[in-house]
Amino acid sequence: MDETTLKIERRDFLKLLAGAASGMMLSGYAFNKLAPVSQAYTDWPERIERWIPSVCLQCSGGCGLMARVVDGNVVKLEGNPLHPVNRGRLCPLGHAGLQLVYNPDRIKMPMKRVGRKGSTQWVSISWDEAIDLLAERLGELRERGQPHSLIVFDGRPTGLMGALWERFCHAFGTPNHLSADEPDGMRIAHRLMQGLDQLFGYDLENANYILSFGCQLLDGWRSPVQLARTYGYLRQERPGPRAKFVQIERRLSPTAARSDEWIPIRPGTEGALALGIAYVLIREELYDRQFVEQHTFGFDDWTDARGQRHKGFRRLVLETYRPENVSAITGVPVDTLIRIAKQFASTRPAVAIGSAEATLHSNGAFNALAIHALNALVGNIDLPGGVLIGEEIPFKRWPPIKSDAVAQEGRRRPRLDRAEADAPWLDALPLEALGERILSGTPYEVQAVFLYESNPVFSTPATARFAEALEHVPLVVSFASFMDESTAYADLILPDHTYLEKWQDGPAPPLSGVPTLGVTQPVIQPLYETKHTGDVILALARRMGGTLADAFPWADFKEVLMFSVRGCYEVRYGRVFSEPFEGAFVRQLQERGWWIPQFSSFEAFWKDLVKKGGWSGLFHEYGKWGHIFQTPSRKFEFYSQRLKAELEARAKRRGQPLEALLEELNITARGDDVFLPHYEPAQFAGDESKYPFHLNPFHVLVLNSGSSANLPWMQEIVGLHVHVKWDSWLEIHPETAQKLGIADGDWVWVESPYGKVRVRAKLYPGTMPEVVNIPIGLGHTASGRWASGRGVNPYALIGPAADRLGGLPARYATRVKISKA
Amino acid sequence: MPRWAMVIDLDKCTGCQACVIACKAENNIPFVSPEQAAMGRTISWMEIIPIVEGEYPRVRVRYIPRPCMQCDNPPCTKVCPVYATFKNEEGLVAQIYPRCIGCRYCTAACPYTVKYFNWYAPQWPAEMRACLNPDVSTRPKGVVEKCTFCHHRLQKAKEKARAEQRELREGDYVPACVQSCPAGAMFFGDLDDPMSTVAQLARSARAFRLLDDLGTEPKVIYLSEGEWYGPRKRA
Amino acid sequence: MNRILLFTVILVLAIGGGYLVAKPFSGVVQPIAFNHKVHIDNGLDCSACHERYSQAAVAGRPKLTTCLFCHETPLTESPEEEKIRQYAERGEEIPWRRLTRLPAHVYFSHRRHVVLGQIACQTCHGRIGQSTSPPSRPEIQLKMNDCLACHRQRGVTTDCNACHR
Known part of the structure; x- marks a missing residue:
């Protein structure tokens, strides 16, 4: 003990005694001089608070955020009141962004695999090392003339990151920039009937009748907050008569529960119901005659250039889809069908919305055609309250790429998901089919896989064998923030920032038609x-040099963003977000062709853009018929000439008659019917006698298809209507359960021809007697402490079936049996 | 003196639970483990109560967002032995944690089950402590907590108004749930100001209060078309 | 003998009682032996360093840049002053330690009390402005009763909800 300490102690000792003598009035201070000095008083929060606008990227809804940042930490997320998508509001997932950023299970640095593949043993490495390593491995691919064997699975293929990946693939020499986004079969209808390969918007705020074919309008479809706003507006704010909202769905989802009328329907028969409604419209002459005459092709019987007569949509419908027939197929009573059809026809504007739920079936593309045909029958395309074909965001074009010989050679190879020239199906293969192709080396061996915002091992059926496929590929690179099921097979993990730590574009999904x-x-x-x-892409390109480096003249992604949004500055419409009344005034001027520049320089534009949170095109321009009907007839095609041409070309290439091709595709229709909206009987995996129930895996807003399962707040609210937290459940009809001797909360086995899972049954009267429902998004085997090992993944039960025209996975086409566990 | 009240339009509510999570984020509400959750110990100041009625295919699901009703005649305050919960002059039912002895009499007395007991101190991973709201204290083990109508926002709003030398205006003070509601189903304001949105909505023919016949005089007013349990009464 | 026994008893009670009564409280040691008085005497106002008291809840602690505003070149030969520039060279903020603390369940705003309520800093912080070396504990240790007494005296709210959060 040294001199000083001793002194202090002696003095304190005396004080102590003095204190004791005066009635033990001990001061804590004096006493603690004896205790070791703690580190207690170092925390001194300044509470310096900033509100920073941004865009939520939890889903693709594109809501504007205001982030409350106190002393460098984000402590609350609110909606940005200026953002036209959400106007200051936010969904539960948006709020839970905090638990994503501050999640203890985030991947904190780049890592390299050391153990056996899939053994989840990694060592951390530096970014320089990681990029060197990756550049070296990719360089080898190019040296061997195999750049095409790199596959990029991109879960966010829209926007600038999608464009950047596409550019990288282009310059590198692979055609394989593949979307891992959730498919929606309506895209096929839009392509075949209007010649536009995109999803359309719907002006629901101005609609008076909304006929939704399974569309999860209030459960996460496209932009949850915008749709909830619209719902509230239609319910109690909009002046005039109340809009009617009818939900045709195989489950009483929260969306169906909030609709005016829920119409339960047998899975996969949505197209038949649409045609039954079309029957009433045509039979009773309730359709929009003017629109049909002026803007559609193939409604009435017609004669082609060679003098051959063809059947029109009218005759097909009147001959085949009498309400009794449709009722027998769909299970929807005849009087309900007629009533809905009459309401749909007599209320203007009325709009029919299709969905993944109605189109991810064995007959999905035909369902999509039938549903979309209703919009043409009531003439509600490109009108307020109808279907809107949105404009692209006017990004400034990037300079053209000069790719080298290796890249050009690689780009000429077929895409992994494109069928060979002689395959029967029409479209790209679904993600589901690619695991098998990677394993079998068809059409070539895959040497490298990039996983960007995608987790195919979890989000495709187990029958897709993605885990095995990733194990088989020599180089798997994951950009994930969490150790998810697919990243477990990675050789190299290059973790991305979370969305609250980075620059990105946050485009609003197609809904209002306004970019x-x-x-x-x-x-x-x-x-x-x-x-x-x-x-990482930019650094990689630079490291690899040559034409690849030349293709990316930007220092970082922020530069890419600034370069691109210059287009919004230069285009002569639109405005940086502003107060609604101000925006309304400017919109009126711009609709009349007036354009008043808002900023004198791009720098001023950028500064305001970042401060307000974004840019809006302000209004939708109606009446661009040439743009919205890009079909051979320049009209809306009931009779799809494109479908006919594609199928015939395919049959010709294969040197077989069309008949044989249809046979192979399992299409039952013949003649002109094939190319018209018609009902193809839905097919299901599993024999009905052995597997008596339809399995309906459904999406839940808060699980975000599984990527939110590691957010504890989301786990706490997952199964509201059945009182389930932190777990999966099986919804079963109470009478069905009774027959099987199953009580509420019992463990049951759910078994399909492909697998079985054990889950708790919940008796829910909003279940059809022949259907059982399991939520999608739980049942992780990895992805973090709160996600892993909770609930079941319904993809374990689903087979590899696909839509007959090829492009859609038939996720809702599996039968199961239930037994008490 | 204002009388703070909330109006919830059940015809607009989509049951999305944005209010639930907005509240949890704003008020540092800890999550509990799945095992604790199975014992009914999940804390949720704002909770949506789902009501599933009827038989297939005529099934109806209703969602009732349920914060603290901030009763004008609160049953919980009468049983508190230590004055830890009481109604203040602005009509807010306060819950003062350092006074609370954890007897849970109030929890039992509340007919709306809005009171939650902390069975143990909140357990956040170290990383998640960074995103706690500095305006709201975290609760220790052994005290009861409940919805406060985000009164910490009122403390700040009042100060801001005074600094700007003006009265509190409608919209200056809004709880996190109301601010967040995607469907615009929630409203907040002074019930004693006849011109306020809440006062006008409370006069609507659609207005009713939960368990009105108990005489608790709740200041959360619901709006709904069609039939409802019990008599309609104007607030 | 008796006196020794009595002394021992008192000693034991004092130490034991001390453990029971006093909460552990460590003295605060600042990284630099800051002299408040010299700064005040040179005409600086509290707000020169605690700049946010008039706008926000937390008065704030001086940033390194605030110190360097005057001390970028030496004003004295004090080794304590030299420490400022040493922190600057290392690119670190000065880790000032907090002296006055509030319980986590209390909302207290400096703006509200100092600007709107016109209360002098000294009312709560005592004569810290006259200190020549950093005190290791606050001169005034406020209890809730002190707050309430003042609130009563001034006729302002005594609603628990006004301060508790």
Whole structure:
């Protein structure tokens, strides 16, 4: 003990005694001089508070955020009141962004596999090392003339990151920039009937009748907050008569529960019901005659250039889809069908909305055609309250790429998901089919896989064998923020920032028809050694040199963003987000062709853009008929000439008659019927006698298809209507359960021809007697402490079936049996 | 003196639970483990009560967002032995944690089951502590907590108004749930100001209050078309 | 003998009682032996360093840049002053330690009390402005009763909800 300490102690000792003598009035201070000095008083929060606008990227809804940042930490997320998508409001998932950024299970630095593949043994490496390693491996592919064997699975293929990946693939020499996004079969109807390969918007705020074929309008479809706003507006705010909202669905989902009328329907027969409604419209002459005459092709019987007569949509419908027939197929009573059809026809504007739920079936593309045909019958395309074909965001075009010989050679190879020239189906293969192709080396061996915002091992059926496929590929690179099921097979993990730590574009999904671009900007410094995947692409290209480096003249992704949004500055319409009344005034001027520049320089534009949160095109221009009907007839085609041409060309290439091709595709219709909206009987995996129930896996807003399962707040609210937290459940009809001797909360086995899972049964009267429902998004085997090992993944039960025209996975086409566990 | 009240339009509510999570984020509400959740110990100041009625195919699901009713005649305050919960002059039913002894009499007395007991101190992973709201204290083990109508926002709003030398205006003070509601189903304001949105909505023919016949005089007013349990009464 | 026994008893009670009564409280040691008085005497106002008291809840602690505003070149030969520039060279903020603390369940705003309520800093912080070396504990240790007494005296709210959060 040294001199000083002793002195203090002696003095304190005396004080102590003095204190004791005066009635034990001991001061804590004096006493603690004896205790070791603690580190207690170092925390001194300054509470310096900032509100930073950004865009939520939890889903693709594109809501504007205001992030409350206190002393460098984001402590609350609110909606940005200026953002036209959400106007200051936010969904539960948006709020839970905090638990994503501050999640303890985030991947904190780049890592390299050391153990056996899939053994989840990694060592952390530096970013330089990681990019060197990757550049070296990719360089080898190019040297061997195999650049095409790199596959990029991109879960966010829209926007600038999608474009950046496409450019990388182009310059590198692979055709395989593949979407891992959730498919929606309505895209096929839009392509075949209007010649536009895109999803359309719907002006629901101005609609008076909404006929939704399974569309999860209030459960996460496209832009949850915008749709909830619309719902509230239609219910109690909009002046005039109340809009009617009818939900045709095989489950009483929260959306169906909030509709005016729920119409339960047998899975996969949505197209038949649409045609039954068309029957009433045509039979009773309730359709929009003017629109049909002026803007459609193939409604009435017609004669082609060679003098051959063809059947029109009218005759097909009147001959085949009498309400009794349709009722027998769909299980919807005849009087309900007629009533709905009459309401749909007599209420203007009325709009029919299709969905993944109605189109991810064995007959999905035909269902899509039948549903979309209703919009043409009531003439509600490109009108207020109808179907809107949105404009692209006017990004500035990037300079053209000069690719080298290796890249050009690679790009000439077929895409992994494109059928060979002689395959029967029409479209790209679904993600489901690719695992098998990777394993069998068809059409070539895959040497490298990139996983960007996608987790195919979890989100495709187990029958797709994606885990085995990733194990088989020599180089798997994951850009994930969490150790998910697919990343478990990675050789190299290059973790991305979370959306609150980075620059990105946040385009609004197609809904209002108005191009809207939100800007995601970093609201906090990156917490860990993560790196923007855009910056990784740029660094990789630079490291690889040559034409690849030349293709990316930007230092970082922020430069890419600034370069691109210059287009919004230069285009002569639209405006940086502003107060609604101000926006309304400017919109009126612009609709009349007036354009008043808002900023004198791009720098001023950018500054305001970042401050307000984004840019909006303000209004939708109606009446661009040449743009919205890009079909051979320049009209809406009931009779799809494109479908006919494609099928005939395919049959010709294969040197077989069309008949044989249809046989192979399992299409029952013949003649002109094939190319018209018609009902193809839905097919299901599993024999009905052995597997008596339809399995209906359904999406839940808060699980975000599974990527939110590691957010504890979401686990706490997952099964509201059945009182389930932190677990999966099987919804079963109470009478069905009774027959099987199953009580509420019992463990049951759910078995399909492909697998079985054990789950708790919940008796829910909103279940059809022949259907059982399991939520999608739980049942993780990895992805973090709160996700892993909770609930079941219904993809374990689903087979590899696909839509007959090829492009859609038939996710709702599996039968199961239930037994008490 | 204002009388703070909330109006919830059940015809607009989509049951999305944005209010539930907005509340949890705003008020540092800890999550509990799945095992604790199975014992009914999940804390949720704002909770949506689902009501599933009828038989297939005529099934009806209703969602009732349920914060603290901030009763004008609260049953919980009368049983508190230590004055930890009481009604203040603005009509807010306060819950003062340092006074609370954890007897849970109030929990039992509340007919709306809005009171939650902390069976143990909140357990956040170290990383998640960074995103706690500095305006709201975290609760220790052994105290009861409940919805406060985000009164910490009122403390700040009042101060801001005074600094700007003006009265509190409608919209200055809004709880997190109301601010967040995607469907615009929630409203908040001074019930004693006849011109306020809540006062006008409370006069609507659609207005009713939960368990009105108990005489608790709740200041959360619901709006709904069609039939409802019990008599309709104007607030 | 008796006196020794009595002394021992008192000693034991004192130490034991001390453990029971006093909460552990460590003295605060600041990284730099800051002299408040010299700064005040040179005409600086509290707000020169605690700049946010008039706008926000937390008065704030001086940033390194605030210190460097005057001390970028030496004003004295004090080794304590030299420490400022050493922190600057290392690119670190000065880790000032908090002296006055509030319980986590209390909302207290400096703006509200100092600007709107016109209360002098000294009312709560005592004579810290006259200190020549950093005190290791606050001169005034406020209890809730002190707050309430003042609130009563000034006729302002005594609603628990006004301060508790």
